[in-house]
Amino acid sequence: MYLLKKELKELLTPTTIVILVLCVFGLTALGSIMDSEIEKSSEETGKINICDQDKGTFSSAIIEAMKAADYEINEVELTGDDYVKQLKDLDLTSVVIIPQGFEQQMQDIITSGEGVELKPVNIEMVSRLESLSLTGNMEDGSMMATTAIDSAVKTVVYSKMGVTPEQMLMLEAPVSLKETTIVGDKQAEASATMLSAYVMMSSMFVPIVIFLLIIYSSQMIMNAVATEKIDKTLETLLSAPISRLSVLLAKMTAASVVSALYAVAFLIGFKDMMGVGGMTDTISGALDSSVVSQLGLDLSMGGYIMLVAQMFLSLLITLAVSLILGALAKDAKSSQTLLLPIMGMVMIPYMISMFTDISALGPFKWVLYAIPYSHTFMAQTNIILNDMPAYFGGLIYQLILLIICMGCAVKMFTSDKIFTLTLNFGERKNKYAKARKKFGVKQ
Amino acid sequence: MTDAYPPNEENVLEVRGLSKQYKKGVYASEKVSFSIGEGEVFALIGPNGAGKTTTIRMIATLLKATEGDAVVAGHSILTEPDKVRENITYLPDEAGAYKSMTGMNYLKFMAGIFAPDKQSADEYVQRAVDMCGLGDRLGDKIGSYSRGMIRKLLLSRAVMSHPKLAILDEPTSGLDILNALEIRRMIRELAATYKMGFLLSSHNMLEIEFVSDRVGIIANGHLLNVGTPAELKAQYGVDNLEQVFERVVKDNEIHVSSEEGA
Numbered sequence: 001m002y003l004l005k006k007e008l009k010e011l012l013t014p015t016t017i018v019i020l021v022l023c024v025f026g027l028t029a030l031g032s033i034m035d036s037e038i039e040k041s042s043e044e045t046g047k048i049n050i051c052d053q054d055k056g057t058f059s060s061a062i063i064e065a066m067k068a069a070d071y072e073i074n075e076v077e078l079t080g081d082d083y084v085k086q087l088k089d090l091d092l093t094s095v096v097i098i099p100q101g102f103e104q105q106m107q108d109i110i111t112s113g114e115g116v117e118l119k120p121v122n123i124e125m126v127s128r129l130e131s132l133s134l135t136g137n138m139e140d141g142s143m144m145a146t147t148a149i150d151s152a153v154k155t156v157v158y159s160k161m162g163v164t165p166e167q168m169l170m171l172e173a174p175v176s177l178k179e180t181t182i183v184g185d186k187q188a189e190a191s192a193t194m195l196s197a198y199v200m201m202s203s204m205f206v207p208i209v210i211f212l213l214i215i216y217s218s219q220m221i222m223n224a225v226a227t228e229k230i231d232k233t234l235e236t237l238l239s240a241p242i243s244r245l246s247v248l249l250a251k252m253t254a255a256s257v258v259s260a261l262y263a264v265a266f267l268i269g270f271k272d273m274m275g276v277g278g279m280t281d282t283i284s285g286a287l288d289s290s291v292v293s294q295l296g297l298d299l300s301m302g303g304y305i306m307l308v309a310q311m312f313l314s315l316l317i318t319l320a321v322s323l324i325l326g327a328l329a330k331d332a333k334s335s336q337t338l339l340l341p342i343m344g345m346v347m348i349p350y351m352i353s354m355f356t357d358i359s360a361l362g363p364f365k366w367v368l369y370a371i372p373y374s375h376t377f378m379a380q381t382n383i384i385l386n387d388m389p390a391y392f393g394g395l396i397y398q399l400i401l402l403i404i405c406m407g408c409a410v411k412m413f414t415s416d417k418i419f420t421l422t423l424n425f426g427e428r429k430n431k432y433a434k435a436r437k438k439f440g441v442k443q
Numbered sequence: 444m445t446d447a448y449p450p451n452e453e454n455v456l457e458v459r460g461l462s463k464q465y466k467k468g469v470y471a472s473e474k475v476s477f478s479i480g481e482g483e484v485f486a487l488i489g490p491n492g493a494g495k496t497t498t499i500r501m502i503a504t505l506l507k508a509t510e511g512d513a514v515v516a517g518h519s520i521l522t523e524p525d526k527v528r529e530n531i532t533y534l535p536d537e538a539g540a541y542k543s544m545t546g547m548n549y550l551k552f553m554a555g556i557f558a559p560d561k562q563s564a565d566e567y568v569q570r571a572v573d574m575c576g577l578g579d580r581l582g583d584k585i586g587s588y589s590r591g592m593i594r595k596l597l598l599s600r601a602v603m604s605h606p607k608l609a610i611l612d613e614p615t616s617g618l619d620i621l622n623a624l625e626i627r628r629m630i631r632e633l634a635a636t637y638k639m640g641f642l643l644s645s646h647n648m649l650e651i652e653f654v655s656d657r658v659g660i661i662a663n664g665h666l667l668n669v670g671t672p673a674e675l676k677a678q679y680g681v682d683n684l685e686q687v688f689e690r691v692v693k694d695n696e697i698h699v700s701s702e703e704g705a
Contacts (some may be wrong), residue, residue, distance in 0.1 A: 231539030236597075239503040239533040240556045241525065416506045420465070 021272050022344075030351060033364060035220065048145050049095040051078040056103030058156065065152035084125045084182050096145045097124035109174075110157065120176040123149060127192035128182045129295075130385065131357045141180065147176050160352070184386040185296040190291040199384065206380050209266040210311060211350050217259035217315055217363035218322040218342045225326030234418070248323070248413045255319050263311065295384065303383045306391065310379040315400040316374050318342065320405035327412055328423045338423065349374035357381070359390065372398050454478045455530075455607045455640035456485075456502065460511035461662075471497040473664040474496040474511065479608065482632060482638040485650045488688060489661035495644045496536065496612060502642065503533040503610050516607040532557070534601040536644070537614040539593065541616050542586035546577055546596050549585060550603070566661040575599035575631060590617040598626060602633055608640045609633075615650060623647075627654045635645065648684035658684065662690050667691060 181192040228234040329335035375394025382391040472494040487646040503525040518526035558564035615623040
C-alpha cells in the first residue's frame with residue numbers, strides 16, 4: 001500500500017493533474033464544436049435549392065409535393081450554363097435544376113405505349129466544392145435531392161395520372177442526376193461527393209505526415225538539447241572557441257535534415273499504403289480522371305512546392321520552440337513534460353481539421369488561427385481550392401512567428417539564460433534564496 | 444599570507460571583484476578577487492552552495508558577471524569572451540560525453556574545435572590518447588564506459604590543447620585512488636612543463652593540499668581567505684586543510700548545505 005501510494009504520488013504530479021483537467025475540458029470543447037458543425041451541416045442538408053427552368057405544371061406540382069413532404073425548398077433562377085458566378089452571387093453551395101422539356105419528357109414516358117424503351121428523365125445538380133472536410137461533405141445534398149424529387153415525382157404521377165405497370169416500374173427510378181461541380185472558377189460534370197472523397201482519400205496522409213513530423217522533430221531536438229544540458233556537454237561546447245550561433249545552427253540544420261528524411265519516408269510510405277487494396281482506385285474508377293485535373297483538384301508541382309514550403313516553415317518553428325523548451329528542461333522528466341504544449345498545439349488543429357473546416361468555425365477560428373500549425377493543416381485545402389489569401393496569410397504569419405522564435409532561441413543561446421533559466425514545475429523559490437535562507441544570510 | 448589579488452602581467456587569470464547576482468538581490472558570488480600565475484595551480488574550496496561553481500562558470504564565460512571582471516591571458520570575460528575561450532578549457536563537475544561516439548571520435552571532435560589546423564588536431568589527439576590510458580577501449584562507444592573512464596577521457600580532453608588556463612571542477616570525482624593520484628601528478632607536471640595555469644574546485648582536501656600552490660576559501664559567495672596550504676595551516680594552527688576548512692566553517696557560522704551547483 002505504501003509502495004502504491006508512493007508510485008501514485010510520483011506519477012500524479014500537479015502537471016499531470018493539469019493535463020487531465022485540460023483533456024476533459026479541451027476534448028469536451030472540441031466535441032461541442034464538432035457537434036455544432038454537424039448540426040449546421042444537417043440544417044444545410046435539409047434545404048434544397050431548386051431552379052425550375054421548365055416552369056411547367058408538372059415541375060410546379062413536384063416542387064409543391066416536396067414542400068408538402070416537409071422539405072425546405074428555396075426556388076432560385078439560373079440562366080445559361082455558366083454557373084460559377086451565379087452560384088457565387090446567390091451564395092449557394094448547390095442547386096437542383098429542373099431542365100427545360102422536363103414535363104414533356106415525363107409526358108412522353110407516361111403516354112408511351114408498351115414495348116417502348118424508357119429512359120430516366122434528367123435533372124441537373126450544380127455544387128460548389130468549398131471544403132474537403134467530413135462535415136463539409138455532408139453539405140452536399142445531391143443524394144437527398146434525388147430522393148426528394150423521386151418521391152415527389154411519384155406522388156404527382158400517382159395522384160394525377162393513370163400509369164401502366166411498366167410505367168410504374170420506370171417510375172421507381174424516374175430521374176437520373178447529372179451533376180456539375182464548381183471549384184474556384186472552374187466547373188466540370190462530376191459529383192461533388194465523389195470528388196471530395198477522391199481528394200480526401202488521395203491526400204489524407206498529408207495531415208498525418210505533418211502531425212508525425214512535428215511531434216517527432218520536436219521530441220528529437222528537445223531531447224538533444226535537454227540531454228546536452230543535463231550531461232553538461234553543452235557547458236563544454238559553449239566554453240570552447242566556437243561561435244554559439246554555429247552550435248545553434250548546427251543543431252537546427254541537423255534536426256531539419258533528419259526531419260526532412262522522415263518526411264520523405266512518411267510520404268512514400270503513406271502513399272504506398274493508400275495504394276494498397278485500391279482504396280483510391282475504387283473512387284477514381286467512378287470518376288473521369290480528366291475531371292480531377294480540369295478542376296485543379298490534384299496538386300500540381302507548384303502546389304506541392306507551396307505545401308512543402310509551409311511544412312518546412314512549421315518544422316522550423318517547431319525546432320526553434322523545442323530548442324528553447326529543451327534548454328529550459330531541468331531533467332529528462334521535465335523535458336518530456338515540456339513537449340506537451342507542442343503536442344497540444346498540433347493535436348487541436350489536426351483533430352478539428354479532420355472533421356470540419358477551420359475557416360468555418362465562427363469566432364473560435366481566430367483562436368485556431370493563432371496556433372501556427374492550423375495554417376499547416378489548412379494549407380493543402382487552401383492550395384487545392386485556390387484560396388491564395390488564406391494560404392499566403394498563414395505563410396506570412398508563420399514566417400513572423402519563426403523570426404520571433406528564432407530571435408528568442410538565438411538570445412537564449414548567446415546569453416547565460418541557457419544555464420540560468422529552468423522551468424521547475426512546482427518549485428517556485430530560487431534555490432539560492434533557499435540556500436541563503438538556510439544559512440541565515442541577509443540579502 | 445599571499446595577496447588575494449596581486450596584479451601581474453604574467454598572470455593567466457586576474458579576477459577583479461567578480462559578482463553574480465540573481466533576481467531579488469540574491470548573490471551567488473560577491474566581489475571575488477584572486478589571481479593565478481603561469482604554471483600555478485589554484486584551488487577554490489568551500490561548502491556546497493558557497494559560490495565555487497558560479498565563480499568558475501563566470502570565468503569560463505558561461506555565466507555573465509553582474510559586477511567586476513576577470514581577465515584571462517589579457518582578455519576580459521566581459522568584452523572578449525571569444526578570445527577568453529581560445530585560452531581556456533573547462534571541465535564541469537559530473538560532466539558526461541556523447542554516448543553514441545567512440546572515445547577516439549570524441550577526442551577527434553573536440554580536437555577539431557580547439558586546434559588551429561589538422562596537424563595540431565592530430566597532436567592533441569595523440570596527447571590525449573597517451574594521457575587517458577584507455578588503450579583499445581577508445582574504439583568503444585562512450586556509453587559503455589564506467590564513470591571513471593569517462594572522467595579520464597574528459598580530463599585528457601581538457602588538457603590536450605595545453606591551454607593557458609584549465610578550469611577543472613572536481614577533477615578526480617569518480618576516480619579510484621590510483622587514477623586520482625595519476626591525475627594529480629599529471630596536473631603538477633603540466634603546470635611545471637607547459638606553464639599551464641589550473642583553477643580547481645574540490646571537496647577533497649588531501650588532493651587540494653597535494654596539488655595546489657594556493658588555495659582560496661569561499662563561503663556564502665565571499666572569498667574569505669587565500670594562501671598556500673602551509674600558510675593557511677599555520678594561520679589556523681592546524682595540521683591539515685580539512686581542519687582549516689572546519690575552522691573556517693565554524694568561525695563564519697556557515698551551515699553546510701546539501702545543495703550543489705552554486
